[in-house]
Amino acid sequence: MxxxxxxxxxxxxxxxxxxxxxxxxxxxxxxKPTGPLPIGECHNCGAPLVDGLRWCNKACCDDWEKEERKLAAAERE
CATH class of the missing domain: 1.20.5 (Single alpha-helices involved in coiled-coils or other helix-helix interfaces)
Structure with missing residues (x-):
């Protein structure tokens, strides 16, 4: 603007x-974006996506982030 x-x-x-x-x-x-790079499909459910998107909706993004936190916590144990 x-x-x-x-x-x-x-x-x-x-x-x-x-x-x-x-x-x-x-x-x-x-x-710069944080997290994974776009790969043409949702990082959570695998649904095909247009260029530049990483998740198909907010719920998938939230689920992916929750799983990543679980994995990170398990690695620290």
């Missing part, structure tokens, strides 16, 4: 909010 022209912004708080949103968007574009 680009910062709108000053005449279109009502007050300094609106300008600050627009600038903050712009900075957050820029920072998120450089963030």
């Amino acid at each position: 680009s910062i709108p022209d000053n005449d279109r912004i009502a007050d300094p708080l609106d300008r600050a909010a627009a600038e903050t949103e712009s900075m957050i968007t820029a920072a998120l574009s450089f963030r």
Whole structure:
């Protein structure tokens, strides 16, 4: 999102909010994903996925993370 022209912004708080949103968007574009890389299928259930996705829905993501925590805990024992 680009910062709108000053005449279109009502007050300094609106300008600050627009600038903050712009900075957050820029920072998120450089963030590296954590966890497994996309492989074309859901890491939990194996359902086929479009490029860039790792799980088919939030429930599968949650289940996968729960299993990973169990495996990590078992390795520490």
